[in-house]
Amino acid sequence: MNFKNNYYKKTVLSVLFFISAGAVLLFSAFCLTPAKSAHGYENNQGQYLFNYYNCIDCHIIKGLGGTLGPSLSNYGNKNKSYGWTVTQIENPQFHYRVGSVVKINGKTYYSIMPSYDYIPYGDIKKLASYLESLKK
Numbered sequence: 001m002n003f004k005n006n007y008y009k010k011t012v013l014s015v016l017f018f019i020s021a022g023a024v025l026l027f028s029a030f031c032l033t034p035a036k037s038a039h040g041y042e043n044n045q046g047q048y049l050f051n052y053y054n055c056i057d058c059h060i061i062k063g064l065g066g067t068l069g070p071s072l073s074n075y076g077n078k079n080k081s082y083g084w085t086v087t088q089i090e091n092p093q094f095h096y097r098v099g100s101v102v103k104i105n106g107k108t109y110y111s112i113m114p115s116y117d118y119i120p121y122g123d124i125k126k127l128a129s130y131l132e133s134l135k136k
Helices: 006-032 043-052 082-090 121-133
Strands: 101-104 107-110
């Protein structure tokens, strides 16, 4: 190669620029990726889905949301298994019959949570993973 020729200089510099830009992008994607939960899901996905499926209308997290259902702010401390949580979201009547009285943290609630079996199973798993991450 003759580097005295401007065409070759520009080509080599362009290739080097694109290689280094790609390396920077890969490095930042690796370093800036949110921490995954114990079940392999990014918690920000679950948080988004919590709002998207209107869970926040009935449940409060960190001071935001409704009070019709119990607060989920510290759900991760409740010793509920991941499977239990997935089932509760998908088919809450499996645990609590509709209209039954449930006491949680000294408060009385009527079990009125509808079934969310229409939510894709992958989204339910992301929601359950997000809820498990909520700890004091």
